[in-house]
Every structure is written in C-alpha cells, then in structure tokens.
Amino acid sequence: MPPTSPARLVVLVSGAGTNLQALLDACADPAYGARVVAVGADRDDIEGLERAERAGVPTFVKKVGQFSSRDHWDRALADTVAGFDPDLVVLAGFMKLVGEEFLGRFGGSVVNTHPALSPSFPGMHGPGDALEYGVKVTGCTLFVVDAGVDTGPILAQSVVAVEDDDTVEALHERIKVAERAMLVDTVGRMAREGFVVDGRRVRFGRTSS
C-alpha cells in the first residue's frame, strides 16, 4: 500500500538552491509523494533561502560561528531539523559536514547530492577536480550520508561528458542539469516506494526481498 500522506522533506542548502527549487517544483504535484516542510542553511543571504521564502516554506539558519563548538552546532542543527519531524533530510549543496549527533538522529534518512561520480572526486570541488584529472566523463551522485566525506551508499548516479574546452563553471552547470533530474526522480521514488540500505547496496521498495 502506498503511504497516504506525502513524505516530509527538510532540505539544507548553502548557496543558489537550484536543486532545492527543482524539489519545490516537483512537490507542487500531489502525485510526487513528498513536500518540503522546512529549508535550513549554515549562512544568511543566500538565494536558496529566498527560494524557500517565495514558496512559503519555513526557513532557519544555524551558523557554526554562533556556537561554542562544532558539536554544539551539530546538536542545534539536529534539534531544529527534528522539530519539523522529517521523513527525509536532503543536503542539496549544503557545504558543511554533519556530525555524529546529527547522523545519530537521522542516519539512514539523510541524502546528499554530489557533483561527481562517487567514489571519484569527493569533497567541495568535484567538477574542478574531475576537470583537472582529465576524465572524459563525470557526473553526479545521490547517496545516503554516513560519517565519511561523500562515502555513503549510492542511490543514483548520472553521467555527464567532459568537453575539450570545458571550464569548471560550464562543466558544473551541465552537471547541475543532470543533478536536478536525478534528485527529483530519486527522492520521489524514495518517498513513494520506500528504500532499504543493505551494506553498500540500496534497494527501492519497503520489503527486504
């Protein structure tokens, strides 16, 4: 039986928020099976927060510098996210590593979109690192977040060709087109079908076989 109420998404952002926008647009269709109940950020004055406000979605900001330690920030972020009772937390261009407390609360239900084909080129500079290495294809990866940096079990990947005259910006923009489609498709499936993490393998559906 499909769930009767839409899955509750909390989305965390640090920048332009075009991936967030793709989710907001998809959620406008009741058949999508999810809705964005809150958007959080680690900084002010970003387009991602403005997109949420324009959509009438509650926002919050938790800056690391407002707290006496990284662990206190992590706990405050987790407490605030928990207040929105999420089924899924989506890190969509969120440029902070979430820690033990956060993962202890939501682990297994936190996903991150990354602009490279994992396990290659983890970290903050996926498109630039791929270009510098000279790969001919790169892309994007959606994965279930764990304590490592871009090491979690993979939900979906999409391939993007590297052009001879690419710049980091041009390549990243093409990756982001693929990334938005991957994110919307996969989060929708997770919401409608459920998913099971079995070691490094992820299967869609609610049963174990």
Ligand SMILES: Nc1nc2c(c(=O)[nH]1)N[C@@H](CN(C=O)c1ccc(C(=O)N[C@@H](CCC(=O)O)C(=O)O)cc1)CN2
């Ligand atoms: N526990 C995890 N947290 C996050 C993951 C993850 O895989 N595990 N993915 C990231 C996103 N990410 C790239 O994919 C990433 C983001 C940020 C950093 C990082 O070193 N950030 C610095 C601060 C930099 C800044 O504020 O501009 C930091 O956290 O101190 C590495 C990888 C989302 N979180």
Ligand SMILES: NCC(=O)N[C@@H]1O[C@H](COP(=O)([O-])[O-])[C@@H](O)[C@H]1O
């Ligand atoms: N390591 C994390 C990372 O590089 N994240 C990347 O930042 C971009 C955010 O775009 P957006 O703000 O327009 O959604 C996306 O490409 C996302 O994968």
